[in-house]
Amino acid sequence: MNSKENDSKKELCVEFLPKGDLHVHLNGLISKAMMQDILHKEKSFYSETIDINPYLEKTKPYKSLQEYIRIWDVFRLVPNHRSSLKLMMEDAFINLKKDNVRFAEIRNSVIYISLLNDITVTEALRWLLEYLDVFSEKYGIKAGFIPTVSRGDYCIDNFKALLKAYEALGCPKSIVGIDLAGDEDYQCPKELAKLFRVTKEKYNLKITIHAGETGNPNNIRDAIINYGADRIGHGTAASKSKEVMQLLKEKDICIEVCPISNYLTGAVKSLNKHPVSDFIKNNVPFVICSDNPGFHDASLSEDYKLFINAVNDSSQIENMFDKQKKYTFIKGLQ
Numbered sequence: 001m002n003s004k005e006n007d008s009k010k011e012l013c014v015e016f017l018p019k020g021d022l023h024v025h026l027n028g029l030i031s032k033a034m035m036q037d038i039l040h041k042e043k044s045f046y047s048e049t050i051d052i053n054p055y056l057e058k059t060k061p062y063k064s065l066q067e068y069i070r071i072w073d074v075f076r077l078v079p080n081h082r083s084s085l086k087l088m089m090e091d092a093f094i095n096l097k098k099d100n101v102r103f104a105e106i107r108n109s110v111i112y113i114s115l116l117n118d119i120t121v122t123e124a125l126r127w128l129l130e131y132l133d134v135f136s137e138k139y140g141i142k143a144g145f146i147p148t149v150s151r152g153d154y155c156i157d158n159f160k161a162l163l164k165a166y167e168a169l170g171c172p173k174s175i176v177g178i179d180l181a182g183d184e185d186y187q188c189p190k191e192l193a194k195l196f197r198v199t200k201e202k203y204n205l206k207i208t209i210h211a212g213e214t215g216n217p218n219n220i221r222d223a224i225i226n227y228g229a230d231r232i233g234h235g236t237a238a239s240k241s242k243e244v245m246q247l248l249k250e251k252d253i254c255i256e257v258c259p260i261s262n263y264l265t266g267a268v269k270s271l272n273k274h275p276v277s278d279f280i281k282n283n284v285p286f287v288i289c290s291d292n293p294g295f296h297d298a299s300l301s302e303d304y305k306l307f308i309n310a311v312n313d314s315s316q317i318e319n320m321f322d323k324q325k326k327y328t329f330i331k332g333l334q
């Protein structure tokens with residue numbers, strides 16, 4: 001067998017592996033074609049036609065995380081109708097199914113859906129959970145939902161609105177955790193960390209925090225100590241601090257490693273220098289996740305392949321599904 005055949009065999013195996021995705025955003029999971037379709041259908045809401053192609057160039061890293069986050073300016077223009085959300089959610093599950101993903105924790109910040117559709121946050125959350133359950137059942141993929149709070153001036157208000165909606169809906173089981181995302185340079189009020197910890201305790205919800213993506217390991221320490229994080233999103237700065245690496249290992253806090261995203265945002269300069277090699281060396285737990293496979297124009301399998309190339313070893317992938325089951329917030333999979 002020549003090396004080309006060998007490569008194709010490796011690709012085939014990766015795609016056929018059962019997988020769990022512990023870090024994926026709903027809008028980032030929608031395929032480019034579906035997103036364009038919805039933007040086209042809803043074009044009456046916009047003053048001009050939006051070309052999202054420039055936002056989807058995956059071969060070139062963005063100049064910064066801020067530039068990558070700007071993609072959301074486009075992706076947050078939809079859905080402007082309940083039927084669009086239904087299309088988006090079904091497309092998300094179709095994409096997961098294609099990649100043999102057996103369970104997924106899907107994130108969304110909810111608030112913008114309520115604003116776009118002029119409905120309450122409770123109603124927006126109800127829409128999301130209804131479609132999550134419908135398509136989870138239809139495609140046989142276990143799904144949990146994680147509301148995302150964005151760092152910024154309204155983070156406390158948004159947190160409280162999400163909590164109120166969660167309570168109003170009777171604390172649905174499909175909500176498995178809470179996430180904090182957005183600009184890490186923004187200093188959130190201390191009250192936010194307390195709200196995360198108290199809510200975790202009161203409702204037995206898990207916490208994941210996007211931290212250490214822009215180079216500061218202190219944000220990971222803050223997430224663990226002050227927010228009570230059970231997992232860390234990205235965490236690429238962890239290996240800069242021995243103390244943080246030790247903390248992750250001792251507390252068995254899993255890092256959600258998203259290779260394609262890390263490369264595109266510039267969180268890692270080169271995939272060969274991805275800190276996941278340090279996580280392996282120091283027994284820091286991690287799982288491979290996709291983050292935004294739709295606008296990466298890729299899939300979780302592509303992340304697996306990049307990871308294998310980065311560490312030059314496929315053995316870590318062999319038990320990846322077991323690790324994903326161990327660290328998922330969805331109950332009953334462990």
Ligand SMILES: [Zn+2]
Nearest residue numbers: 025210233291
């Ligand atoms: Zn993310």
